[in-house]
Amino acid sequence: MTERLRLAFMGSPDFSVPALRALHAAGHEIACVYAQPPRPAGRGQQETPCPVHRAALELGLPVRTPARVKRDTAEHEAFAALDLDAAVVAAYGLILPLPILEAPRRGCLNIHASLLPRWRGAAPIHAAILHGDAESGVTIMRMEEGLDTGPMLLKGTVPLGPRATTAELHDALAGMGANLILRALDENPPAIPQPEEGATYAPKLTKADGLLDWSQPAASLDARVRAMNPWPGAYFPHGRESLRVLAAEPAPGTGAPGEVLAGPALTVACGEGALRLTRLQRPGRGAMDADAFLRGYPLPPGTRLG
Structure with missing residues (x-):
């Protein structure tokens, strides 16, 4: 690593954990981790932190769990006060408004589990399997207000066999995303605008x-x-x-x-x-x-x- 950066990490599910651990192990300064609030889970319906929250606590990192950030000006100010070089976002689950997106010096970089512009949206891994795609991958993109429409920094590709499952692809892309975000922060590659041709959308599943x-x-x-x-x-x-x-x-x-x-x-x-x-x-x-x-x-x- 050529430069130690001051970062925020924003993520919630298991997919996001390898990236958080990789950033921490690489020596970046993680000023704060943002995760979805604890929710009732299990037979006892006890309030349970999400996987990223648990990993952050294990690593000794400060955690914030706002229920919403889109119109919360206090959250915007607190985020800006972190004085970040960049924010890394991986399946956070909340919409980020412009004050959040523009606060870090290098913006908010998203680890998206598809080969953009194919499968923008909430369920790209499922969509790739469901539609029989021949390949999938991870795109590191700089976020903007549109849904997964921001310019692309890096891509990694993985072929999909005829018996591929969401569980297998999830784990492969989580590891790939962790490696690519380290490269993106280190190399700071030029951003390439996404083509609109071939754009598809993977809505949230029910x-x-x-x-x-x-x-x-x-x-x-x-x-x-x-x-x-x-x-x-x-x-x-x-x-x-x-x-x-x-x-x-x-x-x-x-x-x-x-x-x-x-x-x-x-x-x-x-x-x-x-x-x-x-x-x-x-x-x-x-x-x-x-x-x-x-x-x-x-x-x-x-x-x-x-």
Whole structure:
């Protein structure tokens, strides 16, 4: 590292933690860490700090957890008073207003988990898997008021195999983002404006995005299972329950969409082809391979799934 910079770090989920640790290990001065406020979690619904908050405390770094910053002038003033060289933002989860974006001398640099301008927005990793992209990556960009529209400083690319999952891609891009932000701060590369051609948007996911619609092609449902694991989770209703599908793969077979087909494995007919469900979970139960699941929850051939 050629220069020790005074930074703020703004992030919340697991994706952001490798970058925070890398900046700290590289010797940068982290004046403050900003994270989403603690929220109720677990069976006891106890207030629980987010992963970045916990990592910051472990590293002995000061933490602020404002519920909002967009119109809070006191927060704007407190941020400006930090006298920062730059702010590093990684999946923070709050919209940053112009007073925040313009306060650091080198601006706010965002670690975005896609090859911009493809998959701007909240769920770029899921979108890449869901839409069968051949590659994904990380873009380091200088933030502006538009949604992920700022100029680009660095990119890193990773190929996506046909069985790639959101969980695997998440971990690969988190590590890549940590390495790229160190380079961006060290090298201070020129900013390149994003082209509007090819821009796509990945909206925030909801539970409904995990619903398996058996009228869709098996290849599309396979991608949805891989994209929605671990959250929000792929599922289908059956009886009074929603059964979660943790792993699946396309398989030969024909039948009415949603029909369980005859054979040694749990295979369901789709709008095109069939989907073999290999790992499932009932509400409040542990995950099981299909054979063990069927011993306690029979789904005989001819059953129609919701």
